Amino acid sequence: MAATTIDYQSRIPNNVNLSSDRRLQRALENWLPNYIDWWRTMGPEGFQEDQIYLRTAVSVEKTGWAHFDYVKMPDYRWGIFLNPTEAERKIGFGDHMGKNAWDEVPGEYRNALRRIIVTQADTEPASVEQQRLLGKSCPSLYDLRNLFQVNVEEGRHLWAMVYLLHSYFGRDGREEAEELLQRRSGNPDKPRILNVFNEPIEDWLSFYCFAMFTDRDGKFQLGALAESAFTPLAATTRFMLTEEAHHLFVGQTGVERVIRRSCELMNGDNDADLTRQGAVPLDVIQRYINRWYSLSLDLFGSEVSSNGATFFANSLKGRFQEQRRWEDHVALEDSRVLDVVRGGKMGKEEVPLRNAMNEVLRDEYIADCEKALRSWNQTVNGYGLNFSFTLPNRKFHRHQGEYAGSFFTPEGELIDEAKFEAEQDNWIASDEDRAYVKSLMHQVTEPGKFAHWISPPKRGINGNPIEFEYAKFSGHERA
Numbered sequence: 099m100a101a102t103t104i105d106y107q108s109r110i111p112n113n114v115n116l117s118s119d120r121r122l123q124r125a126l127e128n129w130l131p132n133y134i135d136w137w138r139t140m141g142p143e144g145f146q147e148d149q150i151y152l153r154t155a156v157s158v159e160k161t162g163w164a165h166f167d168y169v170k171m172p173d174y175r176w177g178i179f180l181n182p183t184e185a186e187r188k189i190g191f192g193d194h195m196g197k198n199a200w201d202e203v204p205g206e207y208r209n210a211l212r213r214i215i216v217t218q219a220d221t222e223p224a225s226v227e228q229q230r231l232l233g234k235s236c237p238s239l240y241d242l243r244n245l246f247q248v249n250v251e252e253g254r255h256l257w258a259m260v261y262l263l264h265s266y267f268g269r270d271g272r273e274e275a276e277e278l279l280q281r282r283s284g285n286p287d288k289p290r291i292l293n294v295f296n297e298p299i300e301d302w303l304s305f306y307c308f309a310m311f312t313d314r315d316g317k318f319q320l321g322a323l324a325e326s327a328f329t330p331l332a333a334t335t336r337f338m339l340t341e342e343a344h345h346l347f348v349g350q351t352g353v354e355r356v357i358r359r360s361c362e363l364m365n366g367d368n369d370a371d372l373t374r375q376g377a378v379p380l381d382v383i384q385r386y387i388n389r390w391y392s393l394s395l396d397l398f399g400s401e402v403s404s405n406g407a408t409f410f411a412n413s414l415k416g417r418f419q420e421q422r423r424w425e426d427h428v429a430l431e432d433s434r435v436l437d438v439v440r441g442g443k444m445g446k447e448e449v450p451l452r453n454a455m456n457e458v459l460r461d462e463y464i465a466d467c468e469k470a471l472r473s474w475n476q477t478v479n480g481y482g483l484n485f486s487f488t489l490p491n492r493k494f495h496r497h498q499g500e501y502a503g504s505f506f507t508p509e510g511e512l513i514d515e516a517k518f519e520a521e522q523d524n525w526i527a528s529d530e531d532r533a534y535v536k537s538l539m540h541q542v543t544e545p546g547k548f549a550h551w552i553s554p555p556k557r558g559i560n561g562n563p564i565e566f567e568y569a570k571f572s573g574h575e576r577a
């Protein structure tokens with residue numbers, strides 16, 4: 099259905115032959131100025147006129163899809179890119195397994211699919227809003243550029259989802275597309291849909307943790323949607339995944355560079371006081387991890403979920419890499435044992451596997467996070483320090499699902515609320531921790547220079563040196 103090369107001649111770059119569908123083209127061209135308005139008011143503040151070294155997709159082929167150049171962010175060529183899908187695509191899981199995949203939305207699944215798409219779509223502009231002030235305190239030009247790369251790509255992910263809404267959901271879809279530009283992260287009257295996307299991101303350690311843990315939820319959600327029987331959704335999310343990989347890289351290596359710098363300054367002394375050296379103590383980093391990881395775990399939804407079961411049964415949302423990693427794609431025989439809280443005590447409950455699909459996806463996410471933790475700990479070990487980072491137990495600090503409303507230690511032990519209250523500042527980044535980290539944030543924009551609290555990366559972007567001029571400023575006041 100989709101071509102591999104992208105038409106950049108039209109107002110909306112695309113590989114979906116948009117010019118052949120006048121009605122759709124007009125609808126998206128009407129949405130475009132509203133989007134640009136939103137970008138100018140809610141996108142990165144203070145850098146709209148600057149030349150940023152960004153990559154733009156030129157092809158959806160696995161090799162060589164990216165083109166790097168200086169661009170003013172409002173001129174970024176946002177557009178609609180779908181990965182090609184197999185000819186005669188068959189449904190790979192659920193009750194419709196083996197039948198032909200769908201190029202249109204089946205009437206009976208219209209509401210469910212719209213809800214899935216809107217929920218994903220809402221996270222994209224939300225994260226741009228959350229991060230809009232970070233440029234003012236960037237630790238380097240390299241980091242500034244990475245932030246903006248992530249931001250423009252989240253903008254494009256919004257385009258991807260809006261294309262689906264406009265193309266396949268008629269009037270409802272058009273209304274949803276408008277509302278995506280009206281909700282605002284953290285606004286009490288019209289907040290973004292999911293909790294963590296209303297949390298402020300006011301310092302760069304939060305940004306790296308967000309890109310590491312919250313964007314990583316996106317990897318797994320998109321990976322599950324890439325299996326969908328609804329082919330346009332599968333094709334769209336497959337291309338989004340290729341962009342997402344860079345966001346996760348920015349997050350994982352960002353945290354790693356903060357850790358590296360702290361370890362360096364500790365100089366082999368486990369008791370070194372990093373607050374006197376203007377760096378982030380390792381236990382503060384651990385509390386940031388605990389906070390963003392636990393908030394991100396909520397995004398997978400309830401441990402036991404009839405919605406999750408229905409989405410799977412109806413072949414709307416599979417498991418992560420359903421085709422590659424699983425053998426039984428119907429999942430009617432198996433079950434999953436879960437920890438549950440019953441009458442103030444912990445117990446076990448066995449549920450049919452389909453009802454535990456959220457938990458299955460969460461398992462994959464946790465395993466992926468653990469890999470990053472191992473590599474961070476290698477960094478710490480390399481400095482001869484006696485410290486290791488851990489992920490808190492999945493029950494810790496949850497606001498959704500089975501464990502919400504109960505209280506747990508980071509090790510997963512059930513405790514009462516008073517105990518949690520007494521300990522929480524030792525476990526979760528407190529106001530004081532955040533104020534301290536924020537106090538370290540000062541803008542550094544000289545090419546090749548880095549803020550004191552973070553190490554330089556191992557290499558630059560697109561084969562360029564670290565001291566490359568990743569952004570060129572137009573000379574106006576930035577701060």
Ligand SMILES: [Fe+2]
Pocket residue numbers: 222251252255316342
């Ligand atoms: Fe995204």
Ligand SMILES: [Fe+2]
Pocket residue numbers: 252313316342345
């Ligand atoms: Fe992302």
